[in-house]
Amino acid sequence: MTDLKMLSRRFYPMLRAALPPVLRLVSVVLFFYFCARYWAAPSPALLLKLLQSAAAFALTFLPKLLHLENTRSAPLFYIFLFAACVAGSLGELYEKFTFYDVAVHLLSGVFLAVLAADLVQKSGLPLQKKQYFFFALLLTACAAALWEMYEFVAFTALKNTTLAAQNFLAQLGLAPAQQTAAALQSHMELSLHNVNALVQNEYDTFCDILCALVTGALTAGFVAKKSRRV
Numbered sequence: 001m002t003d004l005k006m007l008s009r010r011f012y013p014m015l016r017a018a019l020p021p022v023l024r025l026v027s028v029v030l031f032f033y034f035c036a037r038y039w040a041a042p043s044p045a046l047l048l049k050l051l052q053s054a055a056a057f058a059l060t061f062l063p064k065l066l067h068l069e070n071t072r073s074a075p076l077f078y079i080f081l082f083a084a085c086v087a088g089s090l091g092e093l094y095e096k097f098t099f100y101d102v103a104v105h106l107l108s109g110v111f112l113a114v115l116a117a118d119l120v121q122k123s124g125l126p127l128q129k130k131q132y133f134f135f136a137l138l139l140t141a142c143a144a145a146l147w148e149m150y151e152f153v154a155f156t157a158l159k160n161t162t163l164a165a166q167n168f169l170a171q172l173g174l175a176p177a178q179q180t181a182a183a184l185q186s187h188m189e190l191s192l193h194n195v196n197a198l199v200q201n202e203y204d205t206f207c208d209i210l211c212a213l214v215t216g217a218l219t220a221g222f223v224a225k226k227s228r229r230v
Helices: 002-040 044-059 073-090 100-123 129-171 181-191 193-200 202-226
Strands: none
Touching: 002 044, 002 073, 044 073, 073 100, 100 129, 100 202, 129 202
8 A cells, every 4th residue: 555655646747747749749749730620621610629729738837827736637738738729629629529528627637626726725725624625626616617618609709700800811812812701610510510509408507517527525525524634
């Protein structure tokens, strides 16, 4: 048992140090891959992939900017980022597997509960375990709700912004000018059909938030039980 604890204490820092550069490398490779594809055959869908790969690269620096890079939640954040952005959006696993969206929300609950514990420790507030538990649930609920709002706003506005960017690139000669706004609109609606269906489905939104709350509650209960101090 002691050997397992020692192994976990050594493995976790190694994982925490290895994940950021690996994710950055993957994001950069994907960015240039979609650049090449866009140059060969420009389309709004590929332009979206470019933006998502750039966002994934930028988000790998978020724990460092928030001074959370050495916390327990940092590896979970990088794993969540890979699952949600790299594999889910860029790898199109959301479209390929109907259960994948639920799996990502289940993972988010685990990450947010551990993040809540790290925030409590970093603040130095003498919170009791019950107070931490409710704080973790509140953080998970707020983050899940904000994520659903982000999906709705982002993908609702995405059609217009992508069309504007495509027209701008056409003026620079970087995209075929013969692509009309009507054709681009139709293409975007087709490429985002599955995502828009999820955003507009109230039942799906409720299930996503519930999944995050369930795993968040289970993880927070485990953390509170196993830790002398949160």
